[in-house]
Amino acid sequence: MAELVTLTDHGLYCPQADLYIDPWKGVKRAIITHGHSDHARYGSTYYLCHHHSIPILKTRLGDIAVQGLDYGETIISNGVTISLHPAGHVVGSAQVRLEYKGEVWVISGDYKTQADGISQAFEPVTCHTFITESTFGLPFFHWQPQWVVMRQIQQWWERNRSDGISSILFAYSLGKAQRILANLDTSVGPIIVHGATHAMNEACRQAGINLPPTYRVSELPDASLSKGALVIAPSSAAGNSWLRRFEPYRTAVASGWMAMRGARRWQAADRGFILSDHADWHGLNQAIQATGAKRILVTHGYADLFSRWLIEQGLNASVLKTQFTGEQVNEPETEITET
Ligand SMILES: [Zn+2]
Ligand SMILES: [Zn+2]
Structure with missing residues (x-):
């Protein structure tokens, strides 16, 4: 046939x-x-x-x-x-x-x-x-159970927060961002999202998916709330001036490629979480x-x-030689930028 x-x-x-x-x-x-x-x-x-x-x-x-x-x-x-x-x-x-x-x-x-x-x-x-x-x-490549990685992220955020430092987490805006939001204890403090992340969160909410509340920078009722917040952004925001408002901060990347961190250094992030x-x-x-x-x-x-x-x-x-790209540390989507 x-x-x-x-x-x-x-x-x-x-x-x-x-x-x-x-x-x-x-x-x-x-x-x-x-x-x-x-x-x-x-x-x-x-x-x-x-x-x-x-x-x-x-x-x-x-x-x-x-x-x-x-x-x-x-x-x-x-x-x-x-x-x-x-x-x-x-x-x-x-x-x-x-x-x-x-x-x-x-x-x-x-x-x-x-x-x-x-x-x-x-x-x-x-x-x-x-x-x-x-x-x-x-x-x-062997992934830990999801709860193990989520606990690592949770502890990283809480530790940074108690030090008065914001936590910038670079994650794909479709997929990882929602997965992290759905699985963290979000009562710890406010969560701020980049515009690209916000757009995908909103699309998922429209599809009927429940996500905890998040803020965009412009929506924060009080600018001081960003201190110690968790900030979720695509990796394209790394090195961007948009991040400066969150200083002092620590950065982390959530990606399957973090399993190869030694071989493949990525942009001087402070932490890598192996999440794919x-x-x-x-x-x-x-x-x-x-x-x-x-x-x-x-x-x-x-x-x-x-x-x-x-x-x-x-x-x-x-x-089969297709043009699909798989997971990349540098997310190939920069349609929405923030300054
Ligand atoms: Zn793919
Ligand atoms: Zn995909």
């Missing part, structure tokens, strides 16, 4: 249904796995995504024509049954399941297997061919096994090494 998904210069394409998944150029019909900028791009005529992703996509892409689906809800296009399933990556993130004449393919987008308490937890979907990312596809919205080595292997798929196509990350490992495990694996 013909492939259900092929790689074209516009992105991953399903010829039977005539639609693209996370295309990197404008197309007629695009299914979007989640709202990160390397997956949700401008220029397509019709978008389809999980309904929680709609306000996120509209914040990012403007007034687009978009249809929302629930997890597990199916639609049929030219004989292809299409459904979305939780990917556990960020709010609204979905794996795309395509079924045509008994053949099932799943495109996972980005995913993590650890439940984060804010995005719907990852669910393995049985399929013949599974398209997986491999951002952290080396045995070296992607699966670690064990999570990737577990997720792939749970699909029962015999054929695995590996996209962004350590794709060559990881596909070789899968072949050694007896799977039919190969690399």
Whole structure:
């Protein structure tokens, strides 16, 4: 049978249904796995995504024509049954399941297997061919339980606060920012967010996600409240004059790459918290096994090494060279800047 998904210069394409998944150029019909900028791009005529992703996509892409689906809800296009399933990556993130004449393919987008308490937890979907990312596809990457990392962040903030110092935490504005907000004890003190973080928080609130109250600098009832506050900002704000108002402060980065801190120094942050919205080595292997798929196509990350490992495990694996970027220490989104 013909492939259900092929790689074209516009992105991953399903010829039977005539639609693209996370295309990197404008197309007629695009299914979007989640709202990160390397997956949700401008220029397509019709978008389809999980309904929680709609306000996120509209914040990012403007007034687009978009249809929302629930997890597990199916639609049929030219004989292809299409459904979305939780990917556990960020709010609204979905794996795309395509079924045509008994053949099932799943495109996972980005995913993590650890439940984060804010995005719907990852669910393995049985399929013949599974398209997986491999951002952290080396045995070296092993995540601690989330509560351990959240406790580290909590203690860091409380310690700084008792020293009269503000805590600047650099974290992705979609995903980590909400995850941290949902899992910290926010009664400790005020939380201030950068404009880019605020925009994503608001989109998630519009999707019906409960987040604790946060302030923008301009909304603080009293400027002195910023002393000892937790400030969540994208890493693009590092070195920015916007931060000066919070002096004295300490900085930290929340990223899976902090596991490699020795090898990869990042901008003189005082602290690194190992927190990722992607699966670690064990999570990737577990997720792939749970699909029962015999054929695995590996996209962004350590794709060559990881596909070789899968072949050694007896799977039919190969690399699919997409333009997705995976987690980056320097978040690739600077649409909203603050001064
Ligand atoms: Zn992502
Ligand atoms: Zn990605």
